Amino acid sequence: MNRIVLIVLGVVLVLGAISLSSALFIVREIDQVIVLQFGRPQRVIQDPGLHIKVPFIQNVQVYERRVLGSDPPGEEVILADQKRVVVDTYTRWRIHDPVLFYQAVNSEVQAQQRLSDIIISALRRVLGNYTLTQLLSEQRTEVMAQIREQVDDEAKALGIAVTDVRIRRADLPTQTSQAIYDRIRSERDREAREARAQGRELAQQIRARADRERTVIVAEAENRAQAIRGQGDADAIRIYADAFGQDPSFFSFYRSMEAYRNSLGDSGTTMVLSPDSDFFRYFGDISGGAGASAPAPAR
Template structure:
């Protein structure tokens, strides 16, 4: 009785152990490879409960989430990679790549695990980073073509990463800085260049302004001369018309014309309160004071 109970317990334990060794679960963030004597027998990507042969088959889990790969290394006491641009500028670049494992079988056969994957993928990433950025100028990297450069790095890195069953989904440059020992000198040079450009722009602006002012002064002089010429012409025409009118009036009634002109002379000559005229009593100027016909009374 006692031996039978022990045997039953051993059998039950063996069944439980075999049962537990025959099943495995796959999480939503994982994919699994079933390995038998070093060879891959099956691949499971769907989450849930799955079965395998007990004891002789093992399960290797491979992450199927998007993973990060960074370029950061301590180089000369600074984080990131030292890049020499095409215009011979030295930059410290901090970048990262995001990738996912799309072919678990190829990944396992080529790199086995995540640590070896990182050791193999990072040098490829850094090589493409240096090659692409080394062909660009400093200005293109920090201002104009940064997005295009990241796209080129991603494309080149993705081609190489496919050998490991990996797909590169994104490459980003987090930071691109001048080395500490060079930054101040470069900033001073850039400031000097900007100040020189600003001085050139100001000089061009002053030259343009002077040209505009000179043209405006010339136009004003021409307009004033034309206006004065027109005024003189109109004044001359008016004087001529007046003289013609006087001549016609004189021809029609000489006595009245002489009287009218004398009245105008009296008005203009005697309009002031302190006007004094010293004339001879026989002067023709006062002839109408003496007689309405302009004759001297006796």
Template structure:
């Protein structure tokens, strides 16, 4: 009885010691074995692990990719149009020893707060170097890559690996919306006025070219018409000259009769002239006198 009284507590102490010296590493975790606060061993492979009971303890850290949402951040781009930016980061604990040395007992939450400060500072620096149009455009992957690359070095000092940084939402502060809309409206109106002015200038050039072309065409057509009319008049005069040259007396008679026909219209002509005028030569001829 006396032996069993000592044996049972000894067995219990041994079992408790064995139980406290064994730990399980989950595949989603990394484990540090600490002795009096100092790192003794790192175990990243899943399975069973062993430690000295009482004097050693185990600290577990998440080995998965973690996400961190940043609080809304106000930035001032290069064109002084303030913006409110929402961003998030994806990261993981890459080096648990360095991580422990950097954050101590603060753990993952303390590291996340320090990572927030790093990302906020880098976001302000990157977005402050570009215009608001670049930030608001759909093609801003290069800006997010610059933020991630800028944060990598400082995050590595914490034992963290920054995998990705994304801008979720980019808005104007409520107090700046109206002023920004009015400025955008004024810019668009100015651009529209410039386009209208350029269009009017182009229209004037086209109109002037068309007017010059019309003048040139009309001048050329008039010149061709005058040439044709002159040639026709010359040909007509040549025909008349040939015809009247065959009988000059008849030509003179015909010309006088034509003049009489044009001058002596019935009921509308009054003439005062000397009876000896050459105009009446053919009326004073013997044939004309006999007719009268």
């Protein structure tokens, strides 16, 4: 009898321990808990600590109280100026109404998917009213505020409060970027060709101007040289005339000596002249040693 009582008492204690362990649960500071009874929300617990529920009948659903993030993939959007851009955003949100959140999406994974759809729709609606220039200007803050407001309004139906929506990047699509790159490269090549053509034309103009200036300078130099030579010849003639007038005999003798040197020098010139030629009048007196001497130059 005592043995049966002990067995029953042990079973009761085990069942009591199991029931007590299933009835107690701990809520962390970063969590908020919904107590469910047959799948229906009974109460929400946000205070951290040890709490009790009805064992085997009630269960709990735990959600984050912290701010969560959503980083949907980049989405291609058409702007007001008909330009296409791939917009990459990030969103910060938190579970504002746990019961509504449980009924609408049940889990954070489903919430991320629904929130991503809401963000993409808001991006298309808002960015469709702005140009790329406006999107890259100071109006960017205004654009972000409108997107956040629209996303927050739609996310309230999911029990979500959106705290921030930001555009991380706004890039042109790959095809558009390549087309723009090709167009810019073509324009730069055209500008380079035009610059080279202008450079060649300018070089030709400079060379032509330099040739004209060289021709003018050479002509002026030749004119000046001719003038100087003419003046020198005139001065020489005048000097010779003056010298001839002062001492004709010496001048005749000097001119003859110049003629001898030029004619009988090392040039190898052969001349056939008569011995009694006037050209040799000074040689006759020197070689023969007779006759009258050459008149002495007047002093």
